[in-house]
Amino acid sequence: MSTERIPGINPTAKPSGNGCAGCSTGDGPGWWFHLRRCAECGEIGCCDSSPAQHASKHASEAGHPFLTSFEPGEDWFWDTRTEEFYDGGPELAAPAAHPAEQPTPGPEDAVPADWQQLLH
Secondary structure, three states, rough: OOOOOOOOOOOOOOOOOOHHHHHOOOOOOEEOOEEEEEEOOOOEEEEEOOOOHHHHHHHHOOOEEEEEOOOOOOOOEEEEEOOOOOOOOOOOOOOOOOOOOOOOOOHHHHHHOOHHOOOO
């Protein structure tokens, strides 16, 4: 990806928090597998393997096409419209990932014992 302004990516938008905004407000089962960040507004949502799939729902409903990982050590973007993967992209406002000490899946106190059977 180029470093010039890309429609759908706002490098100044800060992450909405350290966990999935939807799961944290009681929409769905309340836990996630991996986290994704909306590159336009910064909303943190759970990945498509998670039961609630909040990140993709947000992208579709808000018309914000680009998601990026919010996992430590990952630097990629996904265009939800074209299903194109980009290895790297523009630097977004910090932080780039949830805290390294935060467990995956999470949050720790909400993950059921059979979580692996509940993934998509």
